[in-house]
Amino acid sequence: MADLAIRPQDIDVELNPPLVTGGLTYAGITEKISGITESKTPRAWYIAIGVTGALTGVLGLMIAYLIFTGIGVWGNNSPVGWAWDITNFVFWIGIGHAGTLISAILFLFRQRWRTSINRAAEAMTLFAVACAGIFPLIHVGRPWRAYWLFPLPNTDLNMWQNFRSPLLWDVFAVSTYATVSALFWYVGLIPDLATLRDRAASKIRQWVFGFLSLGWRGSAHHWKHYEMAYLILAGLSTPLVLSVHTIVSFDFAVSVIPGWHTTIFPPYFVAGAIFSGFAMVITLMVIARQTLHLEDLITMKHLENMCKVILATGSIVGYAYAVEFFTAFFSGNPYERFTFINRAAGPYAWAVWTMFTCNVFAPQLFWFKKFRTSIPWMFAISIVVNIGMWFERFVIIVTSLHRDYLPSSWGYFRPTAVDVLTFAGSIGLFLTLFLLFARFLPIIAVSEVKGVLHAQKTGH
Amino acid sequence: MSQATTKTVRGALGDFATPEALLEAVRGLRSRGYTKLDALTPFPIHGMDQALGEKPSRLGYLVAAGGLTGACAALLLQWWTGAVDYPLVVGGKPFFAFEFSVPITFELTVLIAAFAAVLGMLAFNGLPRLYHPVMNASRFKGATNDRFLLVVDAQDPLFDPERTPALLGSLGSEHTEVFED
Numbered sequence: 001m002a003d004l005a006i007r008p009q010d011i012d013v014e015l016n017p018p019l020v021t022g023g024l025t026y027a028g029i030t031e032k033i034s035g036i037t038e039s040k041t042p043r044a045w046y047i048a049i050g051v052t053g054a055l056t057g058v059l060g061l062m063i064a065y066l067i068f069t070g071i072g073v074w075g076n077n078s079p080v081g082w083a084w085d086i087t088n089f090v091f092w093i094g095i096g097h098a099g100t101l102i103s104a105i106l107f108l109f110r111q112r113w114r115t116s117i118n119r120a121a122e123a124m125t126l127f128a129v130a131c132a133g134i135f136p137l138i139h140v141g142r143p144w145r146a147y148w149l150f151p152l153p154n155t156d157l158n159m160w161q162n163f164r165s166p167l168l169w170d171v172f173a174v175s176t177y178a179t180v181s182a183l184f185w186y187v188g189l190i191p192d193l194a195t196l197r198d199r200a201a202s203k204i205r206q207w208v209f210g211f212l213s214l215g216w217r218g219s220a221h222h223w224k225h226y227e228m229a230y231l232i233l234a235g236l237s238t239p240l241v242l243s244v245h246t247i248v249s250f251d252f253a254v255s256v257i258p259g260w261h262t263t264i265f266p267p268y269f270v271a272g273a274i275f276s277g278f279a280m281v282i283t284l285m286v287i288a289r290q291t292l293h294l295e296d297l298i299t300m301k302h303l304e305n306m307c308k309v310i311l312a313t314g315s316i317v318g319y320a321y322a323v324e325f326f327t328a329f330f331s332g333n334p335y336e337r338f339t340f341i342n343r344a345a346g347p348y349a350w351a352v353w354t355m356f357t358c359n360v361f362a363p364q365l366f367w368f369k370k371f372r373t374s375i376p377w378m379f380a381i382s383i384v385v386n387i388g389m390w391f392e393r394f395v396i397i398v399t400s401l402h403r404d405y406l407p408s409s410w411g412y413f414r415p416t417a418v419d420v421l422t423f424a425g426s427i428g429l430f431l432t433l434f435l436l437f438a439r440f441l442p443i444i445a446v447s448e449v450k451g452v453l454h455a456q457k458t459g460h
Numbered sequence: 461m462s463q464a465t466t467k468t469v470r471g472a473l474g475d476f477a478t479p480e481a482l483l484e485a486v487r488g489l490r491s492r493g494y495t496k497l498d499a500l501t502p503f504p505i506h507g508m509d510q511a512l513g514e515k516p517s518r519l520g521y522l523v524a525a526g527g528l529t530g531a532c533a534a535l536l537l538q539w540w541t542g543a544v545d546y547p548l549v550v551g552g553k554p555f556f557a558f559e560f561s562v563p564i565t566f567e568l569t570v571l572i573a574a575f576a577a578v579l580g581m582l583a584f585n586g587l588p589r590l591y592h593p594v595m596n597a598s599r600f601k602g603a604t605n606d607r608f609l610l611v612v613d614a615q616d617p618l619f620d621p622e623r624t625p626a627l628l629g630s631l632g633s634e635h636t637e638v639f640e641d
């Protein structure tokens with residue numbers, strides 16, 4: 001493969017402080033990570049999945065109610081045709097961006113600290129994209145016709161999709177992203193599944209992991225093609241992850257709605273996606289680190305680096321907010337100006353200022369090392385950012401729609417209980433999938449961390 | 461014992477504690493003329509390909525072909541459905557143009573290229589292959605944990621069921637064995 005070795009002068013920055021602590025050996029890493037999936041299921045896990053599973057059930061009930069009754073069970077109504085459904089879609093798909101950023105972009109930039117968190121972040125990506133996919137699907141009103149989204153020959157539509165529409169681009173972007181992320185994740189898992197196979201104490205585990213690891217032997221021949229495949233997938237995923245939220249932003253930017261029709265949307269959406277994704281990674285990894293005792297593998301350095309990414313992307317997001325307001329002022333377009341004054345001072349001002357506080361002001365605390373290295377603070381800020389980023393999408397979508405050109409087409413969107421429960425249910429689904437992953441699969445990339453430990457030992 | 465007679469020796473395996481010791485032994489065997497060698501390791505070892513004389517992976521060509529296929533298929537699809545089979549005026553836009561074809565062309569390029577990368581990697585590695593004779597070796601399981609194994613294939617012209625394991629031992633193998641089918 002391409003030479004990914006690190007130059008001697010990089011070592012101090014990369015491996016000091018060390019990325020694997022506590023005197024762990026290769027066997028120690030295997031034992032630590034595989035042991036999590038092999039030990040007796042803790043009671044707390046059952047309690048947690050009981051709660052999240054119940055929420056997932058609520059999601060199922062709400063979807064069934066929606067399908068049998070109609071979109072009217074939501075608060076969406078003229079002029080606000082897109083509301084929580086699309087907000088939730090963009091929110092979840094944004095969260096999904098951190099996983100691929102960590103696995104692909106940080107890999108190409110040779111950031112070795114990614115190895116302890118990439119597996120969980122990729123899993124999180126898949127689950128977030130799964131949650132995201134639900135919303136546009138149920139929003140179409142007749143989900144049993146969902147295959148009309150794809151150019152499949154059929155006898156009931158009798159026409160082709162409109163490839164000039166950003167909504168169709170979005171279908172391709174999101175489904176490609178889900179597929180490629182799943183492939184990337186699975187390729188990364190293969191060597192670790194082989195580790196679980198070789199440790200299997202029961203016939204069932206031996207069969208399951210033997211089948212899933214495809215007969216991986218760790219041969220030099222295997223690794224050669226494997227590393228090349230991994231490098232190529234990282235190279236493909238890097239533009240892909242940037243394209244997905246770019247295309248999501250086209251759903252808005254290509255329209256002529258004041259507040260949506262703006263060229264800053266693609267980079268602004270991508271920065272926001274990475275921002276929210278890293279916040280969710282911190283939320284989940286802090287919990288996993290404490291409950292599964294992974295302090296030697298997910299060190300303070302890993303967490304601090306993620307806080308720095310949040311600070312950087314949060315500042316980009318804040319800059320984008322400012323540029324949006326400036327553009328509205330500078331454009332001289334009265335509709336554009338009205339939309340932004342209405343945002344900051346209109347009936348949804350409370351949402352806008354929540355968004356500003358959570359996304360722009362809160363992460364600025366990470367300028368101080370005290371906050372970057374404090375588990376309670378980073379956990380709290382990560383939750384605040386998650387909330388703020390949900391509000392950002394709500395603000396973009398709803399405030400731009402609720403006052404149309406004619407005052408006769410003005411309205412105020414209020415969510416119904418079904419809106420709220422559907423969103424809560426999607427959080428339940430996300431957490432349920434993550435709990436299942438954390439219980440049954442290696443939550444940290446065992447073979448990659450061993451490579452880092454080797455580099456740490458030998459200094460290259 | 462009657463069962464043992466039907467089995468054939470498939471190779472010899474040496475077990476090393478560190479990647480450096482393994483690399484040293486690989487170089488030692490190569491300098492003595494052994495060619496059919498393999499290393500089984502828990503993570504990729506830098507410099508192993510050169511030591512084993514492995515050629516660089518050619519997966520990239522396959523992926524490039526996959527990506528090109530995806531791009532052509534996407535352009536053909538958008539042109540044929542929109543401009544040939546069912547031309548429909550929407551918002552006064554042209555039936556086909558490269559500008560609006562970019563997003564879907566890009567997505568399908570990446571999609572097919574990614575499948576080519578993963579399926580090509582598995583095909584080049586002969587996977588899935590759930591059984592391999594080396595899995596019969598008692599130390600095989602160390603290769604996915606913390607051991608670094610060197611395998612000499614019985615097909616190697618220099619292979620000898622007595623002398624090869626002895627040589628592995630003299631090159632620093634902490635445990636040496638011969639594995640069968």
